[in-house]
Amino acid sequence: MHLFGRSSSHFTRIARIFAAEAEVAIDFIIIRDLMSENPDDYGGHPAMKMPTLQTEAGIWFGSLPICRELVACSESGLHVIWPEDLDRPVAANAQELVLTAMSTEVGLIMGKATGVPEDNSHQAKMRASLLGVMEWLELNAGRAIATLAPDRDLSFLEVSLFCLLEHLEFREVLALDAYPELRAFAQRFASRSSAVATAYKFNFPA
Ligand SMILES: N[C@@H](CCC(=O)N[C@@H](CS)C(=O)NCC(=O)O)C(=O)O
Numbered sequence: 001m002h003l004f005g006r007s008s009s010h011f012t013r014i015a016r017i018f019a020a021e022a023e024v025a026i027d028f029i030i031i032r033d034l035m036s037e038n039p040d041d042y043g044g045h046p047a048m049k050m051p052t053l054q055t056e057a058g059i060w061f062g063s064l065p066i067c068r069e070l071v072a073c074s075e076s077g078l079h080v081i082w083p084e085d086l087d088r089p090v091a092a093n094a095q096e097l098v099l100t101a102m103s104t105e106v107g108l109i110m111g112k113a114t115g116v117p118e119d120n121s122h123q124a125k126m127r128a129s130l131l132g133v134m135e136w137l138e139l140n141a142g143r144a145i146a147t148l149a150p151d152r153d154l155s156f157l158e159v160s161l162f163c164l165l166e167h168l169e170f171r172e173v174l175a176l177d178a179y180p181e182l183r184a185f186a187q188r189f190a191s192r193s194s195a196v197a198t199a200y201k202f203n204f205p206a
Contacts, residue, residue, distance in 0.1 A: 001026045001073075003066070004043030005051035007201045010102055010167040011063045012051040017159050018067040020194035022074035026053075030203045067156060081148050081155035091157065094137065094144035098160045101133040105164070105173055130174065137161070138179045145185070162189040170200040 003019070003026045005012030019026045031042055031050055039045055043052030044059045053060040053069060060066045064083065071080055086092040104126050111123050118124070141161060148155050165186040168174040176183040189195055 001070075002029050002043065002054040003027070003051055004029045004031055004045070004054070006031055007198075007203050008170070009050050010105070010163040011049075013163045013167075013198050013200065014063040014156075014159050015051045015053065015066045015070065016198040017163070017192075017194045018070045018154070020197050021076075021154050021192075022070050022078050023076050024070050024074050026070075032204075063160075064156065067159075078153045079149075079151060081152050081157065083156055086144075086147075086157065088144075088147045090140055091144040091147045094141055095157045095160070097133045097136060098157065098164055101130055101137075102160065102164050102167075104130045104133070105167065105171070108173055109171055134174065134179055134182070138181050141185065142181055158185075158189060162186055162195065166190070166200060 001024065003012070003015060005015070005028070007013075007030070016026075016028070029043065033041060036042075037048065039048055042048050042050060043054055045052040045061050047061070049061070051063060051066055053066040055069060055073070057069075060069050067080075068082070071078055083092075083095045086095055107126050108123065108130070111120070111126075112118075116123055118127075145155075145158060148157070161182075162185070165176060165182055169176055176186070
């Protein structure tokens, strides 16, 4: 299996954590140029996003379908809680807001990287949106996680929340000082070997 992405990408890290937890070997291929307009440079992703997983069955786009495929191919018998299993509003909303914040963060980072001014009205709205999500998650993520089956090995909610939180500080988008509950969650999750093995780093010098 070939996973196309970057070690600095939060959506890619979700897939890498699932691969490690599911004990599925992947060949990690670094995407070199994020300004490329050739889908082949992203492993065949028509929207030119990462991650992409290539398997014998075909190409998988997006972190959630990729994680599902990794677990399906695994012999580990991992008990995973997926987004569709979240039948309480607090948990379903937490998942929705985590993924929203991850996409908002991509917009903020890509805006900065391409010279969009911080006071651009859309950038300003994205930042306000991110802050709104963070405030909500600080108050509610603990309650959301408490609804998950205690005998789970892993949940997409916790993995994606962890990848978002560490990424905010790694990319210097937002410090977690104002979010002690979220920071404590991230510190606990960070001790898993799958998290240690996939620590964020830049693949190329800035
Ligand atoms: N829904 C997609 C989102 C993927 C995504 O936005 N990836 C970001 C990096 S973490 C990306 O490719 N950014 C480059 C760009 O938007 O040009 C997923 O779950 O994988």
